[in-house]
Structure formats: C-alpha cells, structure tokens
Amino acid sequence: MGQQLAFCGDRPKSRPAPARSPDVSAVRHLRLFDDLDLEAQADILRLARPQRLGPGEAPLRQGDAPDLVFLVLSGRFKAVQVTSEGAQVVTRLVGPGDLMGHVAVLNDKPHSATPIAVLESLVLAWNCDDFMEAMRRHPGFAVAVMRGMAASIQEAHTRLREAATERVEQRIAHAVLRLARQAGRRVANGVEIAFPLTRQDIALMTGATLHTVSRTLSAWEHQGLVDGGRQHLVLRAPWVLARIAGGAAGGEETIASAGRPSGE
Amino acid sequence: MGQQLAFCGDRPKSRPAPARSPDVSAVRHLRLFDDLDLEAQADILRLARPQRLGPGEAPLRQGDAPDLVFLVLSGRFKAVQVTSEGAQVVTRLVGPGDLMGHVAVLNDKPHSATPIAVLESLVLAWNCDDFMEAMRRHPGFAVAVMRGMAASIQEAHTRLREAATERVEQRIAHAVLRLARQAGRRVANGVEIAFPLTRQDIALMTGATLHTVSRTLSAWEHQGLVDGGRQHLVLRAPWVLARIAGGAAGGEETIASAGRPSGE
DNA sequence: GGTTCTCTTTGCGGATCCGCAAAGAGCGGG
DNA sequence: CCCGCTCTTTGCGGATCCGCAAAGAGAACC
Incomplete structure (x- = not known):
C-alpha cells in the first residue's frame, strides 16, 4: 500500500511457513494443474498462502510494485484500470482458475489494473520469486500459465476488434x-x-x-x-x-x- | 518461399537437417535468448528453419490450424484480423524479437490474424511440437516467451482503454x-x-x-x-x-x- | 419506518465522426 | 512517356452517441 517500488527479491527467501498450507484437492480440478503430477502440484502449493477477500476488496492495486501473484480458487474479480484523467475501464473479468498479477511480475512493471472482488472470494498468493521458481522447476506449469495468457491475449484482441468496428x-x-x-x-x-x-x-x-x-x-x-x-x-x-x-x-x-x- | 504449409506433427520427428541451420549469432542479441546459455540456444535453434518473406507475404493465415511458430529476426509485420463482415483491424505490429503464431498454438485454436510482412523480412520457423518441446526442456526459454506475451497483454489492455475512453x-x-x-x-x-x-x-x-x-x-x-x-x-x-x-x-x-x- | 445512498431510467441538445462522393497525387509498368 | 493503380485529400450531410439534467426505484442502515 504505502510501500515504495520495491523489487521482488527484497524479501528474504526463507520466510516463515504460512499459517496453513493449501490442500492439493483444492486445485487439482483447475486446468492450470492438469498436466502436473501430484508431486509437482504439492511442490507448487507448498509455497502458496491462501487468502480470503470480500466484495470490494482488492488483493493488489494499480501502480503497486509486482510482488505477489494470485490464483483465484472461487469467487470473481473485475480488473479496473484508471487513467490519470479519471476515466475507467474494466479490462477483464477474473474467475476460478485465472491468475492475477502475473502479467506485471513478468513485465517487471507496476500493476496496470486493480482487481476488485465482486463476490466473496478465495485466492492463493505466491511470492513472485516463488512463482517464477515454480515455473522454472515445473515446465508443465509454465506452459499452463502460458495457455491462460494466450487466452487472455485472444480475448483482448477480440474486444479490440469489437471496439474498433462495432x-x-x-x-x-x-x-x-x-x-x-x-x-x-x-x-x-x-x-x-x-x-x-x-x-x-x-x-x-x-x-x-x-x-x-x-x-x-x-x-x-x-x-x-x-x-x-x-x-x-x-x-x-x-x-x-x-x-x-x-x-x-x-x-x-x-x-x-x-x-x-x-x-x- | 513457395513451400506449402504442413500440419503439426505430420512431419517425422527426426526430419532431415534443414538446408542451413541458423547460427546462434543471429539470435543471441534478442531478449528472448538473454537468459539462456549457448548450449540451450543451440539446442533450440537446431530445430528452427529460416525463412524469408517479401512485403505482402504472410507466413500464416487467419483461420489456419496452428502448426508453426515464427520468430522475427529482421523486418516487420502487421497482424490483420478480418471479421466475417469484412471489417478489419490491425491487432499488433510485429518486429525483431517478437513471436508469431504462438498464441494460437498455445490456445490450440486457429490463428486469429494474418501477419503480413511490410518489409523484406527474415524469420525462423519451428514446428509447433518442437516449439513446445523447447519450452519444456528450457524453462528459461518458456519464461522469456511469457515475458513477450505479458508485454502483448499490457499493450492490448492499453489500447482497449484508449479505444474506450479517448x-x-x-x-x-x-x-x-x-x-x-x-x-x-x-x-x-x-x-x-x-x-x-x-x-x-x-x-x-x-x-x-x-x-x-x-x-x-x-x-x-x-x-x-x-x-x-x-x-x-x-x-x-x-x-x-x-x-x-x-x-x-x-x-x-x-x-x-x-x-x-x-x-x- | 423513515432516511439516505447507490443504482437506474428517461429526455433533450449537440458535438463527434462516419459514410458517400469525387478529385488530386505519387509510383510503377507497359 | 503515358497509363493505370493505389493512396491521399477534402467537402458535406446526417446518424450515433455522448453529456448534462433530473426524477424514480431499490436496498441498507439506523
């Protein structure tokens, strides 16, 4: 919130274990984990920390330095982008199985939108270093993340075409x-x-x-x-x-x- | 130049070495290969086939099944999307270091736009299976591909905001x-x-x-x-x-x- | 139960920008 | 060198859609 632009490695690698480690059963049905064996799933989840958000709350804010990546387990978010002039856009709708914050982490730029919960929602949060490490260690995970990004690109281009021609x-x-x-x-x-x-x-x-x-x-x-x-x-x-x-x-x-x- | 499009997997895995295997020196300056050691670069390039296109030519066409992935070495392309009603949009501009066709491959859907060369251009082509295999074998490559996709998403969302508010x-x-x-x-x-x-x-x-x-x-x-x-x-x-x-x-x-x- | 807030509906005038039309201008080919 | 092509310029009328304004409706809170 009030923290300055701090890059992802500022935090010590060995942080205290999260309150409770999420269960594999919560994510195994998501397409993101389809190609992974149980061991890989567990390895990735070990680093995640669950978090609950109510309507109106946001796990991250536009402009923040990218330090966390979120996976939606349940609920729904709308990603709102605000311009300096105050104009707003909803860039996408985020639901179970979708990631939030990964684009900014990969770009190493501040988050470009604020995902606001519109329902009571449950998410998993990774430290961005841990997230990158998980992708390097499990190529199948990286590919699954890419599939989601590819779908996101297609949707954005579709909306771009609609906006321009309809x-x-x-x-x-x-x-x-x-x-x-x-x-x-x-x-x-x-x-x-x-x-x-x-x-x-x-x-x-x-x-x-x-x-x-x-x-x-x-x-x-x-x-x-x-x-x-x-x-x-x-x-x-x-x-x-x-x-x-x-x-x-x-x-x-x-x-x-x-x-x-x-x-x- | 005049060679036909062949489907992804139609070709035997151990196909004859391409006429000339591209040189590592041609790509090592691209951000896509930044994080990779020489061995990995060579391994990925071994599977690529160079291809030259003149202005107006397209390496793939909207609606085609996704069978190839291209990396632009030099030149420039505009990605044109045409609707069933004939309306057109240019979804993005593609330059050296950018990929083409990967989004469709990852989505396993037909290509959603036709990249048309606007300059004499040189590209590398991968069979899509080889491309996926390269990403699985070299996580750093997968991450680099993702960075490009993340930039693409940000640009698309920026244009979406502009289209909606300006x-x-x-x-x-x-x-x-x-x-x-x-x-x-x-x-x-x-x-x-x-x-x-x-x-x-x-x-x-x-x-x-x-x-x-x-x-x-x-x-x-x-x-x-x-x-x-x-x-x-x-x-x-x-x-x-x-x-x-x-x-x-x-x-x-x-x-x-x-x-x-x-x-x- | 009343009050207050947000969300929704509806009207009206007017600026933006499209859509049609037609004429000029650069460039390559015969 | 002229022809034909594509690309560009410019005018004008009119539909779309914004922007302002104000009232109505639903939900939450005390």
Whole structure:
C-alpha cells in the first residue's frame, strides 16, 4: 500500500511457513494443474498462502510494485484500470482458475489494473520469486500459465476488434454474452449473470456510457430479450442477442423471429 | 518461399537437417535468448528453419490450424484480423524479437490474424511440437516467451482503454507515438516511422476511418507537427503529440507552445 | 419506518465522426 | 512517356452517441 517500488527479491527467501498450507484437492480440478503430477502440484502449493477477500476488496492495486501473484480458487474479480484523467475501464473479468498479477511480475512493471472482488472470494498468493521458481522447476506449469495468457491475449484482441468496428449495441450484446459464458448460471428463464453487475460495469467494459447501456438494456427488456434488475441481469434469449452482436440491426427483433435455442 | 504449409506433427520427428541451420549469432542479441546459455540456444535453434518473406507475404493465415511458430529476426509485420463482415483491424505490429503464431498454438485454436510482412523480412520457423518441446526442456526459454506475451497483454489492455475512453485524435496520437517507439528511426527533422504505413493502416489500428485519419494528419501537418507523405510519416514534434494524446485539445497548438524536447 | 445512498431510467441538445462522393497525387509498368 | 493503380485529400450531410439534467426505484442502515 504505502510501500515504495520495491523489487521482488527484497524479501528474504526463507520466510516463515504460512499459517496453513493449501490442500492439493483444492486445485487439482483447475486446468492450470492438469498436466502436473501430484508431486509437482504439492511442490507448487507448498509455497502458496491462501487468502480470503470480500466484495470490494482488492488483493493488489494499480501502480503497486509486482510482488505477489494470485490464483483465484472461487469467487470473481473485475480488473479496473484508471487513467490519470479519471476515466475507467474494466479490462477483464477474473474467475476460478485465472491468475492475477502475473502479467506485471513478468513485465517487471507496476500493476496496470486493480482487481476488485465482486463476490466473496478465495485466492492463493505466491511470492513472485516463488512463482517464477515454480515455473522454472515445473515446465508443465509454465506452459499452463502460458495457455491462460494466450487466452487472455485472444480475448483482448477480440474486444479490440469489437471496439474498433462495432456499434455500441453490438458491443453490449457481445459483452453480456461473454459475461454469460464466463460467469453464467442456467435459471428458469434463461441464463443469469452470477454476480452483482451494474450498468456502469457494462459501460466500462464496452466503452459506452452508463446512460447508453441503460437505454439499450431497457429496449431489450421491452422486447423480452433480457430481464433487468438492480445489479442483476438474466438473458432470456441469448440467440437473439447473438444475432444483434453479429450485426443485425436491433430494430423489431423479437424472441420468436429468430432461430430457436437447440443446443447451447 | 513457395513451400506449402504442413500440419503439426505430420512431419517425422527426426526430419532431415534443414538446408542451413541458423547460427546462434543471429539470435543471441534478442531478449528472448538473454537468459539462456549457448548450449540451450543451440539446442533450440537446431530445430528452427529460416525463412524469408517479401512485403505482402504472410507466413500464416487467419483461420489456419496452428502448426508453426515464427520468430522475427529482421523486418516487420502487421497482424490483420478480418471479421466475417469484412471489417478489419490491425491487432499488433510485429518486429525483431517478437513471436508469431504462438498464441494460437498455445490456445490450440486457429490463428486469429494474418501477419503480413511490410518489409523484406527474415524469420525462423519451428514446428509447433518442437516449439513446445523447447519450452519444456528450457524453462528459461518458456519464461522469456511469457515475458513477450505479458508485454502483448499490457499493450492490448492499453489500447482497449484508449479505444474506450479517448477521442479519435487522441487515439491517433497514441498510435503514431507507439509506432515511433516500436519502429521509429531518428532523422534530421524528427522521428520517422521506418516502414511503409498507409493512412488506412493507422485507421485500422485506431478504430477510425481512413478519412478521419487523413483529416487529422493533414491538420497536424499544417501545424508543423508531422511530415506526411505517401506511405510515409515523420513526427517532427513528438512532445506536442504526447500532449494531444494526453487529452489536450488539438486546437491552436504549435510546436513552440509546449515544452521543448530535452531528453527522449 | 423513515432516511439516505447507490443504482437506474428517461429526455433533450449537440458535438463527434462516419459514410458517400469525387478529385488530386505519387509510383510503377507497359 | 503515358497509363493505370493505389493512396491521399477534402467537402458535406446526417446518424450515433455522448453529456448534462433530473426524477424514480431499490436496498441498507439506523
């Protein structure tokens, strides 16, 4: 918090053992550990320290020196980037199996965003030296981390393309569909975004204003495409939203007018 | 040059030695090989095959299955992504030391963009299996690859923020400054973008139209901030452009009206 | 239960920037 | 040397979407 830019090796290598060492069973189902044998998993986990965060809390802050790497076990975070002028963006949504802080550690630059918990969350924290050492000792781990980064790059480039070529309504459609894929839960009327999400959040993800997002969602609600609510959203007709995202003008489209939902 | 693309693994593991095995001296100055000893460098290079591409040529194409990974030794590429509707974006600029195709290989998905050479270029190509094997065998190499990916993520997120929060003129300013940093060459009147760059290219990088870019550059040229030309651009007053990028309105700004160029 | 706060909705004017159109300018090829 | 190509410039109308403003709705707190 108040600490100056201090690089990752300032802390003594042999620090006191963490309160409780996390159990392998907590992570073995994550794709990050797929390729690793039990011994490697245990070796990596031995260095990790569990940490719990409530909504609104952040494990690290934009501008901080990169000293820790986090793995999300449960819960969800939104990574918010703030410019010097005060403008904000949500660069990505972080869920179970995703890492936080590794990009800054690898770049050896200050963290470029603040991941804010939107749900009660459980994470594992590594000292960044330990994290790098784990990757050097277990190449399979390094490759798994890279896979996650590759997915992150693809998503960023996809959003970049959307931002450059699509109108606001299409971008919002893409955003909510992506949210449904990443954090959706099947409910009676459709797919629910499974964490508190404000219109403002969607605006920060799409480069639109709060007002435009509200107007768009209202219109969709009148057409029966979504169910809105305070920090709450249910997609009733994802396939129609997909058509809107794909470029169909949002005119007089209704649930019935486009292909029905066969498989997901 | 005219050789066909072969799938990843189609070729026998112990294939005949390439026409000429690339020399370690060609890559040892690249950051990608910084942490590796000579033996490791040689081991990785042994599997690589050099390839030359002229302007307009592409080592791989969007939609192709990921079978090869390329390292740029010299020259430059622009990565172009095309949507099904025909809209285009330039997702990134690739120069010496950068990789191409690795993201798709790691994701095990088709390539999401086509890197088009804008200069006579020399690259090294790995069979993707060999590339993965090299990373597993040399963790330092894997980490170096990751550093490049981390930089790529940061740049993408930066552009995402710009696209979401800035006006066109600011985005163009940011884009040309980034170009100058990545591919700039000091000349008498300022910094020259050292490869053929059309207004259309800048438009595809900023999410603007060709016309708006042309208008903006014309205005800057009248103010003496840049020297334009066919596929050609020289930044005469990068510090003023930096002010514009930072949010200063592009009104009656001249070279003299803002801080002078002390250091770079 | 009332108050306060955040979040959401909706209206309206206007700046930005696209989209179409057409004419100039540099460059290579026949 | 002229032709044809691509790239660039410039004008103009109009749609999109922001920015300001203000009221309504839901949840939390005392």
